[in-house]
Amino acid sequence: MDSLGKRYHRLVRSFGYAFQGLFNSLKNEQNMQIHFIAGTLVMIGAWILELPRNDYIVIFILIGGMVSLELLNTAIERVVDLVTEEYHPLAKQAKDIAAAAVLWFAIISFIIGCVIFYRPFINFVTNL
Incomplete structure (x- = not known):
């Protein structure tokens, strides 16, 4: 296999690992499942309320950021658990700080x- 073929193969394999991590987290992490469901409901609400395109962009950024932070939080928890099974104040702090970032x-x-949905929701309800 030539150099370009090897690089392409490594790239495809790295995407596969990334998707494995995403699907593993969705399957095994309750908080990730909650974020996925919440994000789906938010997108359905945005569609029903016919939000403008710019609002969709903000919503996608927020959902993407939320999922990304939850993935990082999960990775930090796993690494801390791998390093030590014993209680250590620094291990607790690392986990708590990662969870605080998500929160x-x-x-x-x-x-x-709330800012994005407030006015469209009020308009929708008053026009029922």
């Missing part, structure tokens, strides 16, 4: 979502 982004995403 903070979720709070900010919720606030932004």
Whole structure:
């Protein structure tokens, strides 16, 4: 196999590993399942309310950020668990800080979502 073929094969394989990580997380992590369901419901709500394109862009960024942070949080938890099975304050801090990053982004995403959805939702309800 030539150099270009090897690089292409490595690239395809790396995408495969990334998808394995995503699907493993979706299958085994309850929080990832919650984020996936919430993101799907948000997208359905955006479609029903016929939000403008710019709002969709913001929503996609927020959902992508949320999923990315949850994946990083899961990876950090796994690495900490791999390094030590014993309780250690630094291991706890690492896990807590990673979880806090997810929580903070979720709070900010919720606030932004309320700003985006408020007026279209009120208009939708009043026009029923």
